[in-house]
Amino acid sequence: MSKVALFGAAGVIGHSIAAALGAKGRPYRVVGRSESSLRKAFATDPLAEVVTWNPESPASVRTAAEGVDTLVYMVGVNYWQFELHPELMRKTLEGAVAAGVKHLILIGTVYPYGRAQSNPVREDHPREPHTFKGRMRKAQEDLLMQAHADGRIRATVLRLPDFYGPGVEASLLHRAALAAVNGGTADMVGPLNRPHEFVFVPDVGPVVARLVDTPAAFGRIWHLAGAGAITQRELVAEMERQTGHKLQLRVAGKTMLRLIGLFNPFMREMVEMNYLMTEPLIMDDSALQQLIGPIRKTPYAEGVRQMLAAIPRARTLCATAV
Structure with a gap:
């Protein structure tokens, strides 16, 4: 069975995805900057392999991604350093492609849309960010989807609204x-x-685990909405x-x-x-539900x-x- 690597696994979304993969008996790799933090969080799961990396080094990315089929990208930056998002994605793509990674799933946000022109917002809503953070997130997405268009890797983005849940x-x-x-x-x-709108973090992991095994998911962007407005x-x-x-x-x-x-x-x-x-921005995830079936919304x-x-x-x- 192909291995999944969670880059930026130490956050709450990473824990949710790891729990979903573990529930399916699927081996996975957790990748982060701090070995001690990763071992504290995942050492009790025999399915988890702990690997550290330097996200600013394509060589380090390549080492962390060796033997991986699907990379789930959740790498965060300080809220006042969003200019790092495109550069880190560029280096991750370089290292992942060199390592032979076939698929990459980016956990994204609604920032690239800018203001909602209509609600609910579907995936075909114009991306016209009027903020710096929105432009940086859009640039991150563009790098990834261009790599898909160029045939370098198969890619997709799963956009989430604000989230909440235990320990968040x-x-x-x-x-x-x-x-x-x-x-x-x-x-x-x-x-x-x-x-x-808020998505309950434990609901995210099972969706990502299903996307990993859905070939038709790659090549476009998807929404995972919360439990309603x-x-x-x-x-x-x-x-x-x-x-x-x-x-x-x-x-x-x-x-x-x-x-x-x-x-x-x-x-x-x-x-x-x-x-x-x-200015409300409420997401429509009917396309995702048509792709993978009913989604549990707490x-x-x-x-x-x-x-x-x-x-x-x-x-x-x-x-x-x-």
């Missing part, structure tokens, strides 16, 4: 979940009352319902993000992407329950009489 600290909902479990104030990015305020209300208490919220809009960004580079970089909070109430259950509870220090 980068989610827009994580601070609210922390406050729901342990009290305090939830810092959120607003507005909270606009339709948005919802607002952040509705999700906060669900957290309140499940925990039985009201959350205190501190909501940052675009102006507040600019102010916080004077001291925080991550928040500064969120300013240009705030349009995704004010309902938001169940996703919230699992997310809250994974939050460590703060220890309460109690004075004990002696």
